[in-house]
Amino acid sequence: MAQDFPAKPVRVVVPFPPGGGADALARLLGPQLASRWGQQVIVENKPGASGHLGADFVAQSPADGYTLLMSSTASLTEKNVDRFAPVSLVSASAYIVTANPRVAAQNIRELIALARANPARLTFGSSGVGAASHLSAELFKAMAQVDMLHVPYKGTGQALTDLLAGQVDLLFAPSQTVLPHVKAGRLKALAVTGAKRAQTLPGVPTVAESGLPGYEAVGWFGLLAPATTPGSIVLKLSADVNSVLAQAEVRAKMTALGADPGGNTPEEFARFIREDQAKWAKLMRQAGIEAAE
Numbered sequence: 001m002a003q004d005f006p007a008k009p010v011r012v013v014v015p016f017p018p019g020g021g022a023d024a025l026a027r028l029l030g031p032q033l034a035s036r037w038g039q040q041v042i043v044e045n046k047p048g049a050s051g052h053l054g055a056d057f058v059a060q061s062p063a064d065g066y067t068l069l070m071s072s073t074a075s076l077t078e079k080n081v082d083r084f085a086p087v088s089l090v091s092a093s094a095y096i097v098t099a100n101p102r103v104a105a106q107n108i109r110e111l112i113a114l115a116r117a118n119p120a121r122l123t124f125g126s127s128g129v130g131a132a133s134h135l136s137a138e139l140f141k142a143m144a145q146v147d148m149l150h151v152p153y154k155g156t157g158q159a160l161t162d163l164l165a166g167q168v169d170l171l172f173a174p175s176q177t178v179l180p181h182v183k184a185g186r187l188k189a190l191a192v193t194g195a196k197r198a199q200t201l202p203g204v205p206t207v208a209e210s211g212l213p214g215y216e217a218v219g220w221f222g223l224l225a226p227a228t229t230p231g232s233i234v235l236k237l238s239a240d241v242n243s244v245l246a247q248a249e250v251r252a253k254m255t256a257l258g259a260d261p262g263g264n265t266p267e268e269f270a271r272f273i274r275e276d277q278a279k280w281a282k283l284m285r286q287a288g289i290e291a292a293e
Contacts, residue, residue, distance in 0.1 A: 175258020
């Protein structure tokens with residue numbers, strides 16, 4: 001069965017509007033996979049319900065490998081994870097704590113002081129309830145013991161538009177979404193959320209080293225298929241995606257966007273998802289956050 005796959009166009013559903021991290025990576029990989037397969041790869045945005053509308057669409061699609069989900073932390077939860085077959089991790093990268101220039105903080109220590117002096121006044125956008133952009137900020141709030149107001153959007157692209165316009169103060173955002181605006185001076189990068197500094201922004205410290213020891217948060221994007229997709233097709237999809245991710249040209253483009261190239265087996269990706277969900281599920285219970293259905 002896998003030997004003849006794909007015999008027609010493959011659709012990759014992005015469960016968020018255009019302009020976000022999942023969308024950027026899907027559109028980067030699409031042409032490379034199309035060239036490899038000799039078939040068209042169609043990237044289709046289906047936003048809504050913090051990524052769950054698009055995820056539900058894929059879960060209910062025929063389990064034949066022709067409809068895939070470019071997922072993230074938001075669109076995959078403990079409640080729906082069993083409806084999907086993990087294919088491959090595309091990227092797992094630190095986010096950038098990004099501020100509108102009018103925010104009177106130049107680093108994390110100043111941001112914490114500002115938030116403490118103005119409880120519930122600072123606002124942060126996200127791509128939806130339960131998204132990495134939301135949960136990384138909630139982890140920050142809990143560890144820094146500050147109160148900031150969450151403003152959820154249907155996707156990172158919409159949150160970014162309001163951040164640029166000054167409608168929200170902060171965004172814990174994927175590098176590929178905000179990096180061009182940071183480099184152009186339209187936004188401020190206060191810190192990165194990973195355990196080490198980002199190659200694309202070596203002068204920007206981590207949250208942990210700049211005022212909040214022990215803090216670490218990573219956002220991920222990966223491809224999944226409907227749960228009952230034949231194993232042979234899942235393995236072929238994974239192998240082909242990994243081959244594309246190993247290409248020097250693709251890795252260079254991803255790195256330029258601030259996305260760390262992934263690539264792993266379906267079993268490894270499934271284990272990664274379980275561990276990631278365990279971390280965030282604990283935080284959501286402690287913070288009283290209900291994931292979107």
